Amino acid sequence: MNYKVGIVSLGCAKNQVDAEMLLYTLKNRGFIIVNDPADADAVIVNTCGFIESAKQESINEIIELGKLKDEGKIKAIIVTGCLAQRYKSEISEQLYEVDSVIGIGANETIADIVLKTLDGQKCESFPDKVCLPLEGxxxxxxxPYTAYLKIAEGCDNRCSYCAIPMIRGRFRSRDIEDVVKEAEGLAERGVRELNVIAQDTTRFGExxxxxxxxxELLRRLCRIxxxxxxxxxxxxxxxxxxxxIDTIASEDKIVKYMDIPLQHCDGDVLRRMNRHGDRESLTALMNKIKDKIPNVIxxxxxxxxxxxxxxxxxxxxAEFAAEMKFQRLGCFAYSPEEDTKAAEMPDQIDDEIKQKRxxxxxxxxxxxxxxxCESLVGKEIEVLVEGFDKLAECxxxxxxxxxxxxxxxxxxxxxxxxxKAGDFVKVRVTDYTGCDSVGEFVGKID
Known part of the structure; x- marks a missing residue:
């Protein structure tokens, strides 16, 4: 029998790459991949377990899928990903909807797990995290015009508030030749935008x-x-x-966009986070980057x-944020995570105060x-087309x-x-709404 399998992947892009590898493994074993979980015999939930809101999202998804299972539309629910790795058997004990739970180290055996689960066996498998494949x-x-390229797994930074090293294990770089080979394959498949990711991309290779x-990796990728x-x-x-910095500045293919999670600027707070620097050093870093890459985002x-x-x-x-004027910024109230050092620290702050800040x-x-957005009005900018919005008619x-x-x-x-989607075009910006620019098509770039 050709079983139908669907995957719901939650959380970050790194988790999404893991899900894409799961899909490939399943298809190679003869499973039929479906997009709608209601059409599947078995649904795999690739969970996130980073902070409380992410954990709750994963739990809610499992509960919703459980309703489909109760209605007889799906036969089995299998949970993997960060939440499964972190809480192991607690998931099946507390969520009756779940049939099997596996850690990230068991992802390579997903096809066997699905078959056993559909045969009525409840599986729990938690091999060493290093068994999570980096290649495949x-x-x-x-x-089809955009893809993520995961260059490493795990994290060694040990920030005091973060559970990722416990969940994903030590930092493991991929071999640079393997990364380049995968990137070449993505380019051959028509990918035009490559997004390089890891828990800490700057540690790659150490x-x-x-x-x-x-x-060095970026220079190699630019030659593809x-x-x-x-x-x-x-x-x-x-x-x-x-x-x-010089590589990003000099290579035309590298977009002048730097994603630098700072978390804070006060030296004492950063030390307690087990991070480094202070407002002075971080300001100096930002200014150095601006000097070498004037149009950096x-x-x-x-x-x-x-x-x-x-x-x-x-x-x-707040003053630092106002001074630096980050064009893109997310700010989150601290979420205490069990088994992290920060969760045991004194002087925990009231939730209302955290959120207000x-x-x-x-x-x-x-x-x-x-x-x-206002600064872009009247300028022509390069845009990667993603589609047509029928509601907005543009x-x-x-x-x-x-x-x-x-x-x-x-x-x-x-x-x-x-x-069409995947084209690069010039757009003349005429206005903006919220944080989105609005403009007129000028012409195709290629």
């Missing part, structure tokens, strides 16, 4: 080669025909070297209400993003300032030859 085929779940190799945009995400500030994340954060330290963070940062950020896409799924869009009208 993928069925892309992104549009464990395998004894030195940072991200800059087919890519027009190469975007680097998740750059840890401590490891942003002059070589990396910064994306960052902040945490408010970390244990012991004083009103003065929060005010310093985050709201203050984001309220000001709306002004910063509006100022950025096309939409992304500029280099917009990473997929996390940033804004560019909406534009077109009276002449219609572009």
């Amino acid at each position: 085929g993928r069925i892309l779940s992104t549009p 464990d395998k080669y004894g030195k940072p190799m991200l800059a 025909d087919g890519f027009k945009w190469i975007r680097v995400l998740y750059c840890y500030p401590d490891r942003i070297t002059d070589e990396l 910064f994306r960052s994340t902040f945490i408010t209400g970390f244990p012991g954060e004083t009103e003065e330290q929060f005010n310093e963070l 985050a709201d203050i940062i984001m309220e000001h950020q709306q002004q910063v993003m509006a100022e950025y 096309f939409f896409g992304r500029s280099y300032a917009d990473a997929p799924e996390v940033d804004g869009c560019v909406f534009f009208t077109c009276d002449g030859e219609k572009p």
Whole structure:
């Protein structure tokens, strides 16, 4: 019997790549892949377990799928990913909907797990995390013109608030030749935008080669025909070297977009986070990057209400955000995660205060993003077309300032030859709405 399998993947792009490898493994074993879980015999939930809201999203998804199972539309629910790795047997004990639970190290055996589960066996499998494969085929779940390229797994940074090292294990770089080979294959499949990801991309190569190799990898990727945009995400500030900055500045294919999760700027708060730097050093880093890459777009994340954060330290963070004018910024109230050092720290802050502080940062950020959008009015910008919005009756896409799924869009009208998804076009910006630019089609670039 050819069983039908669907996957629901939650959380970050790194998790999405894992799901794409699961899909490939299943298809190779003869399973029929379906997009709608209601059409599947078995549904795999590739969960996120990073913070409380992500955990709740995963649980809610499992409960909703359980309703389909109760109705007889699906036969089995299998849970993998970060939540499964973190809570193991607790999931099947507390969520009656779940039939099997496997850790990330068991992903390579997913086909056997699905068959056993559909045969009525309840499986729990938690091999060592290092068994999670770094190489393998993928069925892309992104549009055909864009893809993620995961260059490493795990994390060694040990931030005091973060459970990722416990969940995903030690940092493991892929071999640079294997990464380049996969990228070449993506280019041959028509991918035009390559998004380079890892928990900390700037650490790439340190464990395998004894030195940072991200800059070298990026130069190799830029030599591959087919890519027009190469975007680097998740750059840890401590490891942003002059070589990396110069590489991003000089390589035309690398979009001038730097995703640098800073979390805070106060030196004492950062030390308790087990991170480094202070407002002075971080300001110096940002200014150095701006000097070498004048048109750079910064994306960052902040945490408010970390244990012991004083009103003065929060005010310093708010001042830093106002001074730096990050064009892209997310601010989150601190979420205590069990088994992390920060969760056991004294001076935990009231949830209402944490959230209020985050709201203050984001309220000001709306002004910063509006100022950025205003600065684009009258200019022609390059846009990667993603589709046509029937409701708005216009096309939409992304500029280099917009990473997929996390940033804004560019909406534009077109009276002449219609572009298609994956085309690069010029758009003259005439206005903006919220954080999205609005404009008119000028012409195709290629």
